[in-house]
Amino acid sequence: MCLAVIAFGMHPDFPLVVVSNRDEFFERPTEALHVWEKEPKILAGKDLKAGGTWLGVNALGKLAFLTNVRNLKQTPHPNPKSRGSLVLDFLKSEGSISALEYAKQVQSSxxxxxxxxxFLYDGIRAIAIGGDPFGNQTVESGFHAVSNASWNTSWPKTEKLKSQIISKFSDWTNGKITKQNLEIEMFLSLNDAELVNDVNLLPDTGIGIERERYLSSVRIKTPKYGTRASTIVFYGKNSVEMIERSFSEPLSDGYTERRQMLEW
Known part of the structure; x- marks a missing residue:
């Protein structure tokens, strides 16, 4: 997953709301959102190449998601492990292992x-770990955004999506729109494929300005690489609801929607 905005501690019934896009090569095999019959049960999509996931929650109330950090100025890792295992291992962990304890394990490896x-959430504390330079922090209440740089780095698309979500979330909490209308508005925001024209606003991650521009939109649409899925998570007090819209073709607006709940 390459773009996420969260509302943490901003609603009395939903302590965490996640709005996200997963960007990936369309040739990479993927299984859509489903319940993994494990102990504890896991609700997530699945990367069929490496076996991990980019966003998921388990029946103990643990939630995690991952974005890649893009910095081609650095020497690539000669034999890296799959980053999707970082999410999956947290969701598979025992209930006694907190987000903070797991973050310490990640730090060491x-x-x-x-x-x-x-991003790690155990139902009590939220931790953000990683970035460039590498660090970790306790996530405070509020709206936060992350893409392919460090946590809360200001990129045009993170600021654009966050501002849209803040506006719609305010309308929801003030009773101006329903939860159903909020979902519609959130998905419309996630589907925004408008590129940034001012190159001075773009980051420099070592891929060249033209490629930076093609990756500058909230939803990425290129012939082979782009947004594979848009997902909204409503994390409640006793259950979680996830809604996923998956795109099977690079430049198409057609999608398959899946909606599932998991209780704890």
Whole structure:
């Protein structure tokens, strides 16, 4: 997953809301959102190449998601582990292992992976670990955004999506729109494929300005690489609801929607 905005501690019934796009090569095999019959049960999509996931929650109330850090100025890792395992291992962990304890484990093994941002929530505390330079922090209440740089780095698309989500979230909490209308507005925001024209606003991650521009939109649409899925998570007090819209073709607006709940 390469873009996420969260509302943490901003609603009395939903302590965490996640709005996200997963960007990936369309040739990479993927299984859509489903319940993994494990103990504890996991609700997530699945990367069929490496076996991990980019966003998921388990029946103990643990949630995690991952974005890659893009910095081609650095020497690539010669034999990296799959970053999707960082999410999956947290969701598979025992209930007694907190987000903070797991973050310490990740810290000790960080050099085994290419760059990443990892968000961990155990139902009590939220931790953000990773970035460039690498660090970790307790996530405070509020709206936060992350893409392919460090946590809350200001990129045009992170600021654009976050501002849209803040506006719609305010309308929802003030009773101006329903939860159903909020979902519609959030998905419309996630589907925004407008590129940034002012190159002075773009980051420099070592891929060249033209490629930076093609990756500058909230939803990425290129012939082979782009947004594979848009997902909204409503994390409640006793259950979680996830809605996923997956795109099977690079430049198409057609999607398959899946909606599932998991209780704890």
């Amino acid at each position: 960080k050099d085994e992976y290419e760059g990443f941002n990892l």
